Amino acid sequence: MQDKFAYLQKKHYLCPRKLDNTMIVTANWKDTLASLLARFDREQVLLVVDAAVEETVGEPGWNKVVIEAGESHKTLDTVQHIWDELFARTITRHGVLVGIGGGVVTDLTGFAAGTYKRGISYINIPTTLLAMTDASTGGKTGCNYHGIKNSVGLFYPPLETVICPQWLRSLPSRQFMSGWAEMLKTGLIDDTKNLWSRLLNFDVEASVSDDVELTGLIKDCISVKERIVASDPQESGLRKALNLGHTFGHALEEMSLDSPSPLLHGYAVLYGLIAELYLSVTLSGCPKEPLQQLTQYMLHYYGQPQCKCSDRERLVQLMHQDKKNAHLTDINCTLLHRIGEPAINQCISTEQALEAWEFLFSL
Numbered sequence: 629m630q631d632k633f634a635y636l637q638k639k640h641y642l643c644p645r646k647l648d649n650t651m652i653v654t655a656n657w658k659d660t661l662a663s664l665l666a667r668f669d670r671e672q673v674l675l676v677v678d679a680a681v682e683e684t685v686g687e688p689g690w691n692k693v694v695i696e697a698g699e700s701h702k703t704l705d706t707v708q709h710i711w712d713e714l715f716a717r718t719i720t721r722h723g724v725l726v727g728i729g730g731g732v733v734t735d736l737t738g739f740a741a742g743t744y745k746r747g748i749s750y751i752n753i754p755t756t757l758l759a760m761t762d763a764s765t766g767g768k769t770g771c772n773y774h775g776i777k778n779s780v781g782l783f784y785p786p787l788e789t790v791i792c793p794q795w796l797r798s799l800p801s802r803q804f805m806s807g808w809a810e811m812l813k814t815g816l817i818d819d820t821k822n823l824w825s826r827l828l829n830f831d832v833e834a835s836v837s838d839d840v841e842l843t844g845l846i847k848d849c850i851s852v853k854e855r856i857v858a859s860d861p862q863e864s865g866l867r868k869a870l871n872l873g874h875t876f877g878h879a880l881e882e883m884s885l886d887s888p889s890p891l892l893h894g895y896a897v898l899y900g901l902i903a904e905l906y907l908s909v910t911l912s913g914c915p916k917e918p919l920q921q922l923t924q925y926m927l928h929y930y931g932q933p934q935c936k937c938s939d940r941e942r943l944v945q946l947m948h949q950d951k952k953n954a955h956l957t958d959i960n961c962t963l964l965h966r967i968g969e970p971a972i973n974q975c976i977s978t979e980q981a982l983e984a985w986e987f988l989f990s991l
């Protein structure tokens with residue numbers, strides 16, 4: 629697996645990407661971007677801008693294409709729209725895309741960059757908490773296809789990720805809490821800097837974008853993900869730890885896609901964490917404390933998940949279809965032995981899955 633990536637690194641002269649891309653934390657994303665783009669021909673730059681931040685981006689002096697964000701736009705049509713803009717501007721293999729937006733925009737930008745002329749460089753400027761701490765690090769790019777989330781995509785890391793917490797000023801609180809749930813997950817799988825208790829004790833309701841502690845927590849969560857991804861870029865082992873909460877979470881998220889108000893990704897992950905911590909206690913010897921702490925946290929900040937009893941069979945069916953499973957009969961899950969000690973490749977039965985859903989919906 630490592631050799632495969634060594635081959636990619638040989639393309640350095642063409643697409644100078646680092647597989648463990650580094651984050652730049654800045655209070656002024658425009659100046660940082662200008663210095664990163666200084667070595668590119670101005671005509672060879674295309675910004676892909678999330679409609680929600682179009683006004684803040686303004687007229688930055690580079691070509692730009694604005695795309696509607698939200699999961700319903702994470703499609704091949706939008707990717708095609710970006711490719712069309714690249715062709716229309718005769719951008720060559722020495723060009724660069726810059727994705728400025730939430731996780732939908734950064735995932736789409738990376739995918740368009742990775743597939744255009746067999747790969748051009750791209751830079752991520754995430755503008756949601758979730759995109760900063762999760763989506764724009766680690767090199768996973770893609771779009772939804774046939775209604776299945778991220779079913780078409782590439783591992784294709786960005787040249788650079790520019791983190792500017794100022795973006796969070798305009799972010800609605802539900803979107804903030806969605807990103808926060810992924811940060812809580814990070815605190816559960818790696819506690820080297822006492823992340824879990826720092827996250828639990830941080831006053832999320834009073835959070836402001838220039839809060840020093842918040843910036844520190846964002847940096848620490850990104851560093852955990854970077855470290856894990858660097859050791860296992862293509863998710864053959866340790867990287868699966870990052871999937872904690874996602875086996876149950878994705879099923880809830882996918883089922884809600886048809887509803888008038890689909891669940892935000894992070895909310896689904898938070899509920900998935902509760903179900904998977906329940907199984908960690910019953911199957912992996914995990915102490916009860918993190919489950920109790922997270923349950924209290926959920927009831928206070930996220931509310932209970934809504935689900936009809938009849939949905940449970942459907943949820944389990946969706947879990948069987950998860951792309952992380954090796955066989956259709958499996959449900960592959962990441963659990964926890966204790967905080968900071970994930971247990972990857974745990975196979976759970978349909979009955980165990982139903983029991984965990986039962987626990988979650990009884991809270």
Ligand SMILES: NC(=O)c1ccc[n+]([C@@H]2O[C@H](COP(=O)([O-])OP(=O)(O)OC[C@H]3O[C@@H](n4cnc5c(N)ncnc54)[C@H](O)[C@@H]3O)[C@@H](O)[C@H]2O)c1
Pocket residue numbers: 678679680681697698699702729730731732733735755756757758759762763764765766767768769777778795796798799800803806893
């Ligand atoms: N590549 C990865 O490793 C990875 C990891 C986690 C999630 N993801 C993907 O990320 C996506 C979710 O990302 P998201 O939560 O950022 O959702 P999103 O991109 O849909 O953004 C959420 C909403 O916030 C708006 N928005 C963006 N920035 C804003 C700002 N500064 N102020 C106000 N509004 C703003 C967007 O227009 C959108 O309406 C999913 O598609 C998920 O699959 C990818």
